[in-house]
Amino acid sequence: MNIIEILLIAIVILLAINIIITIMKGKNKSDEGTREELIKFGTKLETIDPLIRSEFSRSREEISSSAKENRDELNATLDKFSGKFTDSVKDLNEQQRQQFKDFGDSQEKIRKDTEDKLETIRKTLEDKIKNLQDENAKKLEEMRNTVDEKLQTTVEKRFNESFKLISERLEQVHKGLGEMQTLATGVGDLKKVLTNVKTRGNLGEIQLDTILSQYLSTEQYEKNSQIKEGSLERVEFAVKMPGAGKGSKPVLLPIDSKFPIEDYQRLMDAYDKAGRIEQKELDAIGRQFENSVRKNAKDIKEKYINPPVTTDFAVMFVPTEGLYAEILRRPGLFEMLRREYMVTVVGPSTLVAFLGSLQMGFRTLAIEKRSSEVWEILGAVKTEFGKFGDVLEKTKKKLVEATNTIDSAGARTRAIERKLGKVQELPEAETNKAIENFPDNEA
Incomplete structure (x- = not known):
């Protein structure tokens, strides 16, 4: 149902409503007036009907023409789109085919490189493992020989020590049995002691x-x-x-x-x-x-x-x-x-x-x-400490006097050395001879 048909139906409905309203308003009028109105309405409908039919016919022709044009335009657009889409798909397929080919070549190259590297690594590992096995076998043989030697020595030593220890333990067990007999005797004596009230008190x-x-x-x-x-x-x-x-x-x-x-x-x-x-x-x-x-x-x-x-x-x-x-x-x-x-x-x-x-x-x-007593001792110590300060002061004065005397003696010594420096020195031989001939006070 198109738009025109909808409009016509709406007009008919409005006319029917108008008739109903008119009828309701004209209830008090005579039936003759109503009949005249109906006749007029029928005449109007007969006038409108050819117009409506003519309009319906024209509308159908326009719609049919417009639909045909739309179909033609749509078909042309679809044909054009189909051609472009087909070309795009072909281009895309070609690109993907080329990319797949490049990817396959790259993968093949990587695979070959990987196989070559793995082969190299395998050979290297085999060589190293073989060398390591040889070295380990050699070291294990050396260790086995060393362990056998040490084990033999250790076993003999441990056997001798164990035999000696067992002998000592047997001797201790024998001695312990004697001590246990003595202890049993002592326990009996202790029991006798503990049964005596006076002895327990002494204990x-x-x-x-x-x-x-x-x-x-x-x-x-x-x-x-x-x-x-x-x-x-x-x-x-x-x-x-x-x-x-x-x-x-x-x-x-x-x-x-x-x-x-x-x-x-x-x-x-x-x-x-x-x-x-x-x-x-x-x-x-x-x-x-x-x-x-x-x-x-x-x-x-x-x-x-x-x-x-x-x-x-x-x-x-x-x-x-x-x-x-x-x-x-x-x-x-x-x-x-x-x-x-x-x-x-x-x-x-x-x-x-x-x-x-x-x-x-x-x-x-x-x-x-x-x-x-400690307080008294501290008082005495305080007094003695005061006296000790006086003694230190006197000692300080004596030390100053001694220092001055030593300084004076040093000055006189340096003066004497300067005087003696002017005296002619004897040769070494004559000096030794003079020393040997020097009179000995103890003689």
Whole structure:
């Protein structure tokens, strides 16, 4: 459908709308008027119809002519474009063919060059690898011979050393068996010793004495010290602590060794059988161990704590770290001993640290006591230093006088040398003869 047909349809629609509007406006008029209007409208339509048909015919002819011209022009353009496109494609194909040919020639040349270079590299590598293999084979042969020689020597040496070592070890094993027999005898004796309460006490006392003697001087502690007058009880050791005032007696710190080995050993055996005994039995053994430790602490408190002769606390030494660790492991036992019995438990390493802190305190007090003496010595040094300044001043004057005297002697010496320079010198032979004939004062 072209534009003219659309316009005609639009005109018809407008006329129909006009008729409808006219009809609606003329409702009150008579039917006769309406009929006349319709007749007029029909006459107009008959007049317009030939015009429309004529216009339709002319439009179709123009459109047909225009379409034919457009088709002819389009065909001419397409033919022209097809010719140019064909020529361009031919040129492009020719260029690509030439480029492909050039590229193929270049690739062939590169391939040949690469093959030549690779062949050269291959020959070079083969020669070098062959030389390297020959050298390696030669060196490996030399190394093999050297290794064989050294290996033979080393094997013989090691064999002789191993045989000697085995002989020595067998001798040591034989000797060790004898020592083990002796050790077994000693262990039996030690077991007998440890089963004796008094002997165990002596063992702890000896260990305590050894530690104290290593970290304190003999003036800083007492052995078997009597704490209470009229009492036969004596503490094993008492460290002398400085008194409160100058000239006052030292305050004693009681240290006593305890070794409840039966209860401790029973507890260790119970730990080893933890999965084979009931928890109640294990708890009972633990309570028995705690009671034994508390009994020892109570004994120390009642016998050895006596303020102001002693400190208001004492130290209980246990000779093994395992026993000390077990006391610390029991909940509240260590704190209860300090709170109720005023007793502090220490093991060997803890005692060493404790004595180290005491030794530092002793040194601090000694420095404080000596501070006044040091001040007096510094005053004397100041006085002597003033006198020393006077002596230095006098020495300086003497040195100046000596320097002046030496300068004067040097001037006189130079004057004498100038005088002697005018004297005729003797020949060397006569000089030696004169020296030989010079009278000897010692003759």
